[in-house]
Amino acid sequence: MGFTAWVLLVPLAATSFNRAIKALGAPKWQLLHKLVYAISVIGLMHFIWMHAGKNSFAGPIVYGAILATLLGWRGWKRLRR
Numbered sequence: 001m002g003f004t005a006w007v008l009l010v011p012l013a014a015t016s017f018n019r020a021i022k023a024l025g026a027p028k029w030q031l032l033h034k035l036v037y038a039i040s041v042i043g044l045m046h047f048i049w050m051h052a053g054k055n056s057f058a059g060p061i062v063y064g065a066i067l068a069t070l071l072g073w074r075g076w077k078r079l080r081r
């Protein structure tokens, strides 16, 4: 999971400077960078699995709650538009 998240972060890092944004064009750049939503969920799964062995879920629960709030807020705003 961690490796998958890392691999998916590479194209975002590689296109996170002004010239890359201009070269791609805003719509394509935005589409590509929507990957961050999937990465955040994959990161959460990685975090949960890393803590499952230690049976300590406080960190993943806090991260998951913050992520759910932020993604929920985005989703709600999108639905309203």
Ligand code: HEM
Pocket: 001, 002, 003, 004, 005, 006, 009, 043, 046, 047, 050, 059
């Ligand atoms: C090749 C890629 C990766 C590998 C091999 C990897 C491996 C690991 C391992 C072995 C741990 C457990 C460490 C421990 O027990 O103290 C860990 C923890 C963690 N990783 Fe990754 N990881 C990778 C990429 C990522 C990425 C890209 C993210 C974020 C998007 C991430 C987020 C985390 C988090 C939040 C923890 C828990 C840290 C903690 O609770 O102290 N990892 N990872």
